[in-house]
Amino acid sequence: MAVTTDQVVLNEWVACGWHGQVPMGQSYDTVIFGQEICVSRKGAEEYEVAVIEENGATGRTLPVQVRYTCIFTTLGNPTRPLPVIAEFDEDDRRIIGCGSVGVRTSPYRIIENFLDMAHFSFVHTNVLGAPDQTEVLAYKTEHRKDVDEIWALDCKFYQPAASTASAGGQMTDYVYRVMSPFSVMLYKNVFGDPARNDAICLFVQPMAETECLAYMPMALVDEISTPEGIIDFQQGIFLQDRIILENQRPTLLPLDPTIELPTRADASSIAFRRWLKAMNLQFGIYEKQAA
Numbered sequence: 206m207a208v209t210t211d212q213v214v215l216n217e218w219v220a221c222g223w224h225g226q227v228p229m230g231q232s233y234d235t236v237i238f239g240q241e242i243c244v245s246r247k248g249a250e251e252y253e254v255a256v257i258e259e260n261g262a263t264g265r266t267l268p269v270q271v272r273y274t275c276i277f278t279t280l281g282n283p284t285r286p287l288p289v290i291a292e293f294d295e296d297d298r299r300i301i302g303c304g305s306v307g308v309r310t311s312p313y314r315i316i317e318n319f320l321d322m323a324h325f326s327f328v329h330t331n332v333l334g335a336p337d338q339t340e341v342l343a344y345k346t347e348h349r350k351d352v353d354e355i356w357a358l359d360c361k362f363y364q365p366a367a368s369t370a371s372a373g374g375q376m377t378d379y380v381y382r383v384m385s386p387f388s389v390m391l392y393k394n395v396f397g398d399p400a401r402n403d404a405i406c407l408f409v410q411p412m413a414e415t416e417c418l419a420y421m422p423m424a425l426v427d428e429i430s431t432p433e434g435i436i437d438f439q440q441g442i443f444l445q446d447r448i449i450l451e452n453q454r455p456t457l458l459p460l461d462p463t464i465e466l467p468t469r470a471d472a473s474s475i476a477f478r479r480w481l482k483a484m485n486l487q488f489g490i491y492e493k494q495a496a
């Protein structure tokens with residue numbers, strides 16, 4: 206597996222594991238952008254990440270940050286910091302990492318699926334969407350240039366069982382926030398407390414162009430559910446998504462709108478692809494074959 210030469214993606218922070226994945230004093234090998242790396246746990250919240258050379262020797266050490274239940278590193282010189290997600294610092298939140306799920310597709314397909322409400326009724330039937338209420342109402346998207354993020358605002362969807370804490374069907378309000386090509390999150394109104402939002406993240410570890418690990422840390426307002434119940438719910442949803450994601454073709458993401466026609470429900474996908482195109486990304490992008 207070759208290491209990508211795409212400097213744009215190399216300069217991003219990406220997840221390379223979840224905090225607690227190995228006990229103190231132990232390490233594991235993993236891959237980002239085709240580069241093998243070794244992640245060693247040195248202390249309670251202290252990790253060292255190093256490149257593994259082709260001959261198996263340990264190479265240069267990489268920057269590392271532990272945030273939002275995940276371990277982040279970078280092979281380049283990040284042009285953007287890790288995002289600030291204030292909900293994770295609120296004292297009464299349930300902070301839950303949900304481990305990782307392997308998905309064989311491009312990282313941007315995973316981000317796009319997270320942004321897509323149109324599939325709720327068909328893929329997460331009777332949970333995140335009802336079979337007789339499939340419409341995606343119009344919503345707004347914007348590129349926040351000060352932080353270079355894509356936001357989707359005023360999203361609404363009828364959900365029969367929006368979370369483990371919900372007692373029945375509800376109109377759920379969503380705000381989506383794409384924080385980097387490999388990280389996205391949503392704010393979702395809390396059942397029974399309209400003033401607050403649950404924060405649910407998706408961090409993608411791009412191992413190769415069509416091979417990823419996905420991490421889903423959450424900061425929830427929920428005093429009722431057990432951690433096991435929340436993890437089971439979230440992983441159940443994501444495993445339904447994985448089936449769809451791994452069957453999408455092409456697995457690489459086309460940025461040319463003549464290859465995949467967008468619809469009105471795809472406004473966030475259109476904004477996301479335009480943003481990726483402006484960054485001039487090469488890694489994980491589908492290039493139309495010359496006729």
Ligand SMILES: [Fe+2]
Pocket residue numbers: 318324328329442446
């Ligand atoms: Fe889904």
